[in-house]
Amino acid sequence: MYEHDVLIIGGGLAGLRAAVEVTRAGADVAVISKVHPVRSHSNAAQGGINAPLTDRGEDWKGHAFDTIKGSDFLADQDAVEVMSSEAGEAVLELERMGVIFSRDENGKLGTRAFGGQKEARTYFVGAITGSAILHVLFEQSLKLGLNVYEEWFVTKLIIEDGACRGVVSIDLKTGEMHTIKAKAVIIAAGGAGRVFEPSTNALICTGDGLSLAYRAGVPLMDMEMIQYHPTTLARTGILMSEAARGEGGYLLNSSGERFMQKVAPEYMELASRDVVSRAEQTEIDEGRGVDGNVLLDLRHLGREYIEAKLGYLQEVSVEFLGIDMAEQPVPVQPGMHYIMGGIKTNIDGETVVPGLYAAGECANVSVHGANRLGANSLLDTVVFGRRSGAHAVEYIKTVGDHSKSEEDIKSEKARIQALLDRPKGERVATVRNDMARGMTKGIGVFRDQASMEGALENLVNVKSRMDGFSVENKGKVFNTDLMFALELEFMVDCAEAVVAGALTRKESRGAxxxxxxxxxxxxxxxxxxxxxxxxxxxxxVRVETSDVTITQWEPIKRVY
Amino acid sequence: MTDATANTMKVKLKIKRFDPAESGGKTWWQDYEVDVHPDSTVLDSLIEVREQNDGTLALRCACRASICGSCGMKVNGSAKLVCKTRVVDVAPNGEQLTIEPMGNQHVVRDLVVSLDTFFSQINRVEPYLQPSFVPESGEYTASNESMENLLTGMNCIMCGCCVSDCTVLEVDANFIGPAALAKAWRFTEDPRDSKRDERLKNLNDEDGGMWDCTRCMKCVEVCPKGVAPMDRIMELREAAIEAGNTNTSGYHHTESFYNSVKKHGRLDETRLAIDSAGWTNIPRLLDLAPIGIAAMRKGKLPPVFPHKAEDNKKVKDLYERVEDAD
Known part of the structure; x- marks a missing residue:
């Protein structure tokens, strides 16, 4: 049995930022992650991180309003105020830790434009912003000597007397199961993109954190809000950053028309993501697409500019499709990208279960509401990662010693042994693919009662097969086959909440x-x-509703 | 991937397996054949094996977009990030692909290697910014060019391909390695870092430091992100010399090489060996003696008094022109 003051599940931006905060406060903290921290999906964020720099006199309220309008007024405005007003310091702190943000001619941080925002306030590192920040936070974790349980997979939260007091986990490298007791647990385990197929998300984004909290009695909020990113590379589904449009790229239909003119004459390609994705899907559905795609055209930017500012996009375009973006437009389509919904928390990351926090994509504070602005996800991770860590440090002072109970690991060992002992049945991948394709089909860019009921019917079928799949690998060391089975169980929980939320909401809002x-x-x-x-x-699933917090911005019609 | 009507292609794989559960571990080769979309990557093929043929096959992968660094492994003997390696590029005529775990790192199971070697090397270079001051408000001032220059280093995703195929690590586990040295370069070149001289001195003096690279180019060849670690190592050496670190055999080697070619128009190998060791470094010279004797026996010992190259005048001219240009 291991013991810590604070245990953080996940080593991406939210998790590492929380860990830095707890370490600075002098508490004993550890990170547990099913992958090494630098493999986390924060890597995949490309375009940048939004921040009004209040120290330069910029008004954070402009960013807050753009965020709230982007959310189609579903975001809780008190939470957005916190995020926007703390954004400047959060980004400057990353710079001071070592992030190599792009500069202006005076050697100060320079910006690029991003979708859904009036001002250019997105700070960036080429098209690898997420990776560049993640690696710097990892550097900080090495500097601080952070304790990391690398490639340990959490199977269950330990709840004692109604409070979260640790986790049960598998060390993937040995296959041994361990209890880690903690006075507070912060879930920063990322999103649930693999609930859909295709998705821009890494194969590791299986909603583990969401499900762990959901099973512990915490509500998942606004799970029907699924972001389809407007530019994912044809066939491969690889993300092509919004920075392509922020830097001036055009979206064209088959007749070379900039079709965004029809739906967002002012913002054009830089309207909110939900708006752009719907416009694209409409072009494709109405026969003005190119083999099921629209075209992202950067040619007018010139080779030098593309390679300097969007090098990674050029790299994937050439490597995966053999298209040189300086010479040819690249075919793109909307693709599942992000889940606005998640574990319900307050502005300090607290859930309804004492001692249990959540931050980052798995959490819903809610700052993204019905549609997240590009470059707000990185901001969300560092602001609320930090706040969760800070609050957890205070909370643990009120908590007594760790219990010696071994109940949870006993029951988890039995559950997992039973899974391994199942007779040969369906393959995990078959069940997972059926679930994920059904979700994309029913809960897409466009949806209606029939499509959502179709998703539900599909999910009911999938659930009925959950006792029938089997794990082929019975070994101990690095048994990913077993992990995939446990991940599938997590994903089905998330899918269930997504479908329930979607069927409940009798309106169109954001995504x-x-x-x-x-x-x-x-x-x-x-x-x-x-x-x-x-x-x-x-x-x-039991579905309830709660009011949105409105502070100073009354909902208005959303026009771009 | 999304087009179900497209044709498929057959991929033949020969995979090196390792099961540590057997006493002492068991290694074997296993053949697989899968049908995948013609655009598929090697990773797509391996996932197909894992999901449809053999759930016991272990490998790491996550992003599928060459940014997380999980899926480094050897394809036909050379380290690659398999998510960005298309099958048609490495097996254009449907040849069988040989897949092995990365080299120079301990194998945990099948294609999964331990991360300990890689990250303990990274840890040796104090891999974090060490500024002399922290601005009270706002950011550090630095030119955009200086930040964009660092992108070359920040593009590293720590996949381990360079470490896998490094020919020095193969014989000297103490070498700090190409990835860690490229990481160090990222700090020595960062105008915000205050430890440049110390970092250069440490990497210069340290056993297994910057002078242990043999410039074989392997890391440049296999790096999937254009970091070109060897080029970074050469820049570290130049910077170290410029900062006054001239006490190493590496520096003496460089200097002797330079002078010998300038003087004779060709390399004086005997002198190079002695210069590199240092004329007063008796233990190292004694180490060299058996090599010299063995070479003499085989008739391979270079002449003690070097011949001048016929056109050494031209070489001298070249030197002068380059030196003037500097």
Whole structure:
């Protein structure tokens, strides 16, 4: 049995930023992650991180309003105020840690434009911003001598007397199971993109953190809010950063028309992501696409500019499709990218379970509401990662010693042994693919009652097969086969909450666009959906709603 | 990937397996054949094996977009990030692909290697910014060019391909390695870092430091992100010499090489060996003696008094022109 004051699940930006905060406060902290920290999916964020630099006199309220408008007024405005007002310091702190942000001619931080925002306030490192920040936070973790349980997979949260007191986990390298006791646990385990297929998300984004909290009684909020990114590379589904459009790229249909003119004459290609993805899907559905794609055209930017500012995009375009972006437009399509929904927390990362926190993509504070602005996800991770860490440090002072209970590891060992002992059945991948394709089909860029019921029907079928798949690898060392089975169970929980939220919300708002109810309905639906795991409820989910917090921006019509 | 109607292609794989559960571990080769989309990468093929043929096959992968650095392994004997390696490029005629775990690192299972070697090397270079002051408010002032210059180093995703194929690490586990040296370069070149001279001196003096690279180019060849670690190592050496670190056999070697070619128009190998060791470094010279004797026996000992190259005048001219240009 291992013991710490604070245990953080996940070694991406939110997790490492939380860990830095707890370490600075002198508490005993460890990070546990199923992958080495530098393999985390924070890597994949390309375009940048938003921040109004208040020390330069920029008004954070402009960023807050753009974020709230982007969220289609579903974000909680008190949370957005916290994020926007702390953003400047959060970004400057990253710079001072060593992030090599792009500069202006005076040697100060320089910006690029990003979607859904009036001002250019996105700070960046080429098209590898997430990777550049993650590696610097990892450097800091080495400097601080942070304790990391690398390639340990959490299977269950330990809840004692109603509070979270640690985790049960598998050390993948040995296959041994261990209890790690903690006075507070911060879930920073990333999103759930693999619930959909295709998705821009890494194969590791399986909603583990969301499910762990959900099973512990924490509601998942606004899970129907799934972001489809407007520019994912044809065939491969690889993300092509919004920076391509921020730097001036065009979106064209088959007749070479900049079709965004029709839906967002002012913002054009830099309208909010949900708006651009719908416009693209409309072009494709109405026969003005190019083999199921639209075209992202950077040619007018010139080779030198493309290679200096968007080098990674050029690299993947050439490597994966053999297209030189300086010579040819590249085919792109909307692709599942991010989940705005997540573990419900307050502005300090606290969930309804004492001692349990969440931050980053797995959490829903809520700052993204029904649609996240590009370059707000990195900001979310560092602001709320830090706040969760800071609050956890205070919380643990009120908590007594670790218990010696071994109950949870006993039951987890039995559960996992039973999984290994199953007779030969379906392959995990078969069940997973059926689930994920059904989710994309039913909960897509456009959805309606019938498509969502289709997703539910598919999911009910998938759930009925969850006792029938088997794990082929019975070995101990690096048994990823077993991990994939446990991940599938996590993903099905997330899928269940997504479908329940989608069927509940009887309006169109942000990413939740219903072709059968096309209007936003503030009177009835300026509300969050809250999904609770409840075996007694229909389909195992109880759905409640709660009011959105409005501070100073009354909902208005959303026009770009 | 999303097009179900497209044709498929057959991929033949020969994979080196390792199961540590057997006493002392068991290694064997296993053949697989899978059908995948014609655009598929080697990683797509391996995932197909894992998901549809053999769930016991262990490998790491995550992003599938060459940014997380998980899927380094050897393809046909050379380290690659398999998510960005298309099958048609390495097996254009459907040849069988040989897949092995990366080299110079301990194998945990199948294609999974221990990360300990790699990260203990990284840890040796104090891999974090060490500024002399922290601005009270705002950011450090630095030119955009100086930051963009560092991108070459920050592009490193720590996949380990360079470490895998490093020919020095193969014989000298104490070498700090190409990735860690490239990481160090990222700090010595950072105008915000205050430890440049100390870092250069340490990497210069340290056993296994910057002078142990033999310039074989392997790391440049296999790096999937254009970091070109060897080029970074050469820049470290130049910077170390410029900073006054001239006490190493590496520096003497460089200097002797330079002078010998300038003087004779060709390399005086005997002198190079002695200069590199240092004329007063008796133990090292004694180490060289058996090599010299063995070489003499085989008739391979270079002449003690070097011949001048016929056109050594031209070489001298070249030297003068380059030196003037500097």
């Amino acid at each position: 939740h666009y219903r072709t059968d109810i096309t209007e936003r309905d503030d009177e009835n639906w300026l509300k969050h959906t809250l999904m609770y795991k409840d075996e007694t409820a229909e389909n195992g």
